[in-house]
Amino acid sequence: MTITKKQDGTAAVIALEGRLDTVTAPDLEKMLMGSLPGVSELTLDLDGLEYISSAGLRVLLSAQKTMNRQGSMKLIHVGEIVMEIFEVTGFSDILTIE
Numbered sequence: 001m002t003i004t005k006k007q008d009g010t011a012a013v014i015a016l017e018g019r020l021d022t023v024t025a026p027d028l029e030k031m032l033m034g035s036l037p038g039v040s041e042l043t044l045d046l047d048g049l050e051y052i053s054s055a056g057l058r059v060l061l062s063a064q065k066t067m068n069r070q071g072s073m074k075l076i077h078v079g080e081i082v083m084e085i086f087e088v089t090g091f092s093d094i095l096t097i098e
Helices: 024-034 054-070 080-089
Strands: 002-008 009-018 041-050 073-076
Touching: 002 024, 009 024, 009 054, 024 054, 041 054, 041 080, 054 073
Parallel strands: 009 041, 041 073
Antiparallel strands: 002 009
């Protein structure tokens, strides 16, 4: 998986490409833990995300909880396969998806 981060003041955009699974979720979690302090607007661009496992969902939920306390988080460019996973798991009701 490739993780690309762009930050402009308190707004951060993180783009994910590939598969967010048991192997790659710890990398995203580590990067988010170091990036979220001071961020009030987090955007996750999932245009290149092909698959997300339960480990990836856990990382997104953790990020959402953090951002609820310090600002907002939204997901953009969610593909059909990933959106279906969000809908089946109920994450489409928890996350802000545009």
